[in-house]
Amino acid sequence: MPSATPAPRIPVEERLFSLVLALLATDAGLTKAEILSTVQGYRQRYNHSGDNANLERQFERDKDDIRELGVPLETIETPGQAGNNQSLRYRIPKGSYDLPSDVRFTPEETALLGLASVVWREGSISAESRRALVKLRSLGVTGGEPVLVYLPRVRVRDAAFEPLTAAIDKRQIVRFRYLKPGEAAPVERVVQPLALFSHEGRWHLYALEPDTGWNKTFLLRRIVSDIALTGKTFDPPPGDQAAIGLAELEEVWAQRTAIVEVEPGSDAEARLTKRRGASRQADGSIQLHTADYHILADELAGFGPEVLVRSPEHLRNAVRSRLERIVADHG
Amino acid sequence: MAERQTPKAQDKLAFLLALVPYLMDHDRVSVAEAAAHFDVPPEQIREAVRLIAVSGVPGETASYQHGDLFDIAWDDFEEHDQIVLTNMVAIDDSPRFSAREAAALIAGLQYLSSLPEHADRAAISTLMAKLTRGSSASPSPVAVQPSETDATLAIIRESVERGVQLEFDYQNARGDRERRRVDPLRVESVDADWYLRGWCHLREAVRTFRLDRIASPTITDEPITRGAGDVTLPDALFEGAPDDLIVTLEVAPGALPLLADYMTPDATQEQAGDRVRTTVRVSHVHGLKRLVASMPGVAVVIAPDDARAAVAEWGRAGAARYGG
Numbered sequence: 327m328p329s330a331t332p333a334p335r336i337p338v339e340e341r342l343f344s345l346v347l348a349l350l351a352t353d354a355g356l357t358k359a360e361i362l363s364t365v366q367g368y369r370q371r372y373n374h375s376g377d378n379a380n381l382e383r384q385f386e387r388d389k390d391d392i393r394e395l396g397v398p399l400e401t402i403e404t405p406g407q408a409g410n411n412q413s414l415r416y417r418i419p420k421g422s423y424d425l426p427s428d429v430r431f432t433p434e435e436t437a438l439l440g441l442a443s444v445v446w447r448e449g450s451i452s453a454e455s456r457r458a459l460v461k462l463r464s465l466g467v468t469g470g471e472p473v474l475v476y477l478p479r480v481r482v483r484d485a486a487f488e489p490l491t492a493a494i495d496k497r498q499i500v501r502f503r504y505l506k507p508g509e510a511a512p513v514e515r516v517v518q519p520l521a522l523f524s525h526e527g528r529w530h531l532y533a534l535e536p537d538t539g540w541n542k543t544f545l546l547r548r549i550v551s552d553i554a555l556t557g558k559t560f561d562p563p564p565g566d567q568a569a570i571g572l573a574e575l576e577e578v579w580a581q582r583t584a585i586v587e588v589e590p591g592s593d594a595e596a597r598l599t600k601r602r603g604a605s606r607q608a609d610g611s612i613q614l615h616t617a618d619y620h621i622l623a624d625e626l627a628g629f630g631p632e633v634l635v636r637s638p639e640h641l642r643n644a645v646r647s648r649l650e651r652i653v654a655d656h657g
Numbered sequence: 658m659a660e661r662q663t664p665k666a667q668d669k670l671a672f673l674l675a676l677v678p679y680l681m682d683h684d685r686v687s688v689a690e691a692a693a694h695f696d697v698p699p700e701q702i703r704e705a706v707r708l709i710a711v712s713g714v715p716g717e718t719a720s721y722q723h724g725d726l727f728d729i730a731w732d733d734f735e736e737h738d739q740i741v742l743t744n745m746v747a748i749d750d751s752p753r754f755s756a757r758e759a760a761a762l763i764a765g766l767q768y769l770s771s772l773p774e775h776a777d778r779a780a781i782s783t784l785m786a787k788l789t790r791g792s793s794a795s796p797s798p799v800a801v802q803p804s805e806t807d808a809t810l811a812i813i814r815e816s817v818e819r820g821v822q823l824e825f826d827y828q829n830a831r832g833d834r835e836r837r838r839v840d841p842l843r844v845e846s847v848d849a850d851w852y853l854r855g856w857c858h859l860r861e862a863v864r865t866f867r868l869d870r871i872a873s874p875t876i877t878d879e880p881i882t883r884g885a886g887d888v889t890l891p892d893a894l895f896e897g898a899p900d901d902l903i904v905t906l907e908v909a910p911g912a913l914p915l916l917a918d919y920m921t922p923d924a925t926q927e928q929a930g931d932r933v934r935t936t937v938r939v940s941h942v943h944g945l946k947r948l949v950a951s952m953p954g955v956a957v958v959i960a961p962d963d964a965r966a967a968v969a970e971w972g973r974a975g976a977a978r979y980g981g
Contacts, residue, residue, distance in 0.1 A: 337666075339670050343712055347712060348747075350748065364719040364720075391666070391667050392670070395670065396753050396754055396758060398753075398793050424751070426753075427750075428787075429791035431784075438766065438774070438775070438781075439766070445764075445768055450757075451761050453668070456668075457668065457671045458754050458759065458761055460671055460675045461671065461751060461753075463675065464678050464679050466694070474817045474843075475842070479845070480848060491797070495797065521800065522800075523799065523800040523801065523802070526802065527847075527849035527850070547911060547912075547914070566798070567798045568800035576802070591828075596869065596872065597869045600807060602805040602849075624951050624953065627975065630947070630975035631971070631977070634978045645979075646979040649972045651972075652953050652968060652971070652975075653972040653976060655954075655957045
């Protein structure tokens, strides 16, 4: 029985840890009342004769927090009492909690995963990769010192990234305004978000547009509004949607080409010839690939007089008008 | 009032769930060793062990009897900073990865899959499959295109392996080309761009080199004078220098992330119509004109005048190539 004097405040992590231990230890599951009245961190605040609404809300949030860590917290119905919320039982089945025994990592693999985890520096994906690393270290393997020290980074700076990640997790249809280059005003889009992927250093959303039934790719930096959840859910199609979206854009990239001339010995020559997919033509010009001519036009404008676009004609015009815009803006 | 949830408590829980199986696998481990393994301060290990030692399950009696709790050898812990678990409850193994944790590692591996260290593609896909099996739900749909790296990286690696200096032609943003001799310290990347940070014998200072501006790299016989352990490299890729140019820009709000690497830490952002006025720091106008010309219509230099003029001239020379 809880004592009558105010109990010392139990730290949040102690309550969460005690909840995980209690639910791991039970096969039959515990009811909410059992949990709130007996588990460390709840029992100190449990009112045996009255209202526990605050504590129940706390329990709901704790469940979400625990599930977010990948802990398979289950709800089961008591046989014969289906639909009765008070008789729901909670447990964490050992078999789906424990890392499978064949999932163990060699020191080389551990080193690779350590490097993969430092790639993320921003946002929730960074926190998640740090947690994954902690779990990896739980296995006691160390990676050893690398020959060459690497510090790789993938930026996640688009404001739409976090809300889209959450919407994908919740399988929620989203609404946002999207500004296509060359269009005067943004257009509202309503889509089923399927995956996020980075191509050529830029984040894209792969989504299905229910109105047309088409899969579409959106560049995150062209989303000009907040991501609004519509409250409607959808069933994602089977298959690795991120890989499918990436492969589709890569196909586009392979098909779209441009021919440019570069000044010999210039920065443009040094960098464009080393660009992925770039090839020197017999006459010394360079063929480039791009997934998006508007982005290529921006990049080429940055090289100023070091680059002359030969083809296609629309890219030539786009680079020229960008350079004229630069002059006008800085006149 | 219900307590506010902090992500910190969630991270602490993940740490506790990871530490317990590690301690179970080690009959006796010092606080220092565990701290080194998890790369955390020793006090964080001690705090976690104190909490684990008094935690457990409600048990048959629903009152946390002694046998229902973890226990440690207290004397070893308090007098010798050693951890010995003497009673264990509920937990048998390491926890699985969450869908998003597994996805973060898998996408990180994809990004790095072109490094010389990752030459064995089959091993990488085995590793990704293992992460998928070790995840409590299908990994979240996130992918990163493998970053392209060229032969330069393999040459850098070899020079580090041999402990010798690297020599190469380097062309800076101004267009000047020089032969550089460098002790390679670290290879860094930002998205699709790769950089070498090294001790430059020509400048006698740490310098950052873009890999795609490096030409004709050769491995010398000259031993390095500074290794990765001898130099403290700041985390920021572009360090400020006293003679840096501070430039005021007006930028479309959506384009601000593109300039984040150049912004000074104390850069203010004030609204100017539908633009944001802010300051960036660049080493000279040659870098600036390239940067601003690649953001036509979204970034405009306001001051100083000579920077503004340099950008205008760069654009004019570029436009002139297409005829008047």
